[in-house]
Amino acid sequence: MSAASALRSDPALAGAVRDAVGRLGRRMRHHAAHPELSLGQLAALRTLERRGAMSPGELAEHEKVQPPSITKMLIRLETLGYVTRAPHLADRRQVVITISETGKALLDDDRRRRDAWIAQRLRGLEPEEIAALRAALPALEKLSRS
Amino acid sequence: MSAASALRSDPALAGAVRDAVGRLGRRMRHHAAHPELSLGQLAALRTLERRGAMSPGELAEHEKVQPPSITKMLIRLETLGYVTRAPHLADRRQVVITISETGKALLDDDRRRRDAWIAQRLRGLEPEEIAALRAALPALEKLSRS
């Protein structure tokens, strides 16, 4: 049996993913190292760092949220100085959002803190479980964007 | 290098987990097969099925939420007929929550639907990615409860 058909034929698997992801998201929301930013705001900032400057509309598309939600995230991020706003050169309806140096520094700091947080949590996992988690990340990422 | 130290020394990993889990949770919330129940309500119902009848307090502990949150979930689940409420035999402060036959039937149906939904989504993944996801589930589950 192939890996794909094995997964499809296991009806408990999808439910387990859903439950675990929901619970983990809830826990992360509370134990986040930088409580002044939500998970969504942090993910958006991370996207801006990785993919470079873009318009709010493009960012909304990337993050799989509606435009009004991005507007709110950006108000927050701009107020805190983590992103900057500039007029689009050719189309005056558009806006170009760029991560600031402060924003980059925050992400760096955030990574260090999360590394410590998750490292502590991982002490409760077996080495094989940790390796499995690591190996599944590309799939999880892809799944979350598909 | 061991798997554990490899993970700890990769500062991008924790952030990737967090972003992916957040985004996936958001998407699942919208594409859930049974929109009358939230992820949290469904997870609670699943726990009641797997672990058997318990008090609201125990359920809150299992689901990693505060008691008032469980109260709201249970009101919803009871209104819809998916759980039943009975007085505790020895302690009249407590209540015993049991999943109903309707609740079990819902979970069965939900599994079938989610299986189809995730199967479609998995067509965009490589077989190795699917296998990796499957292998990581125990770790994800454990992580979400630690």
Added chain:
DNA sequence: TATTGTTATACTCTATAACTATA
């Protein structure tokens, strides 16, 4: 006095719909 569960209240996140400015 401590514990179980609920009610009251508030906050965050996200959505849809309506609006403004520009193309």
Added chain:
DNA sequence: TATAGTTATAGAGTATAACAATA
């Protein structure tokens, strides 16, 4: 008329604090 973005509004989910019933 169509598009990019914002504002207005509402709903879901969760939290903390205060309360009632019982141990």
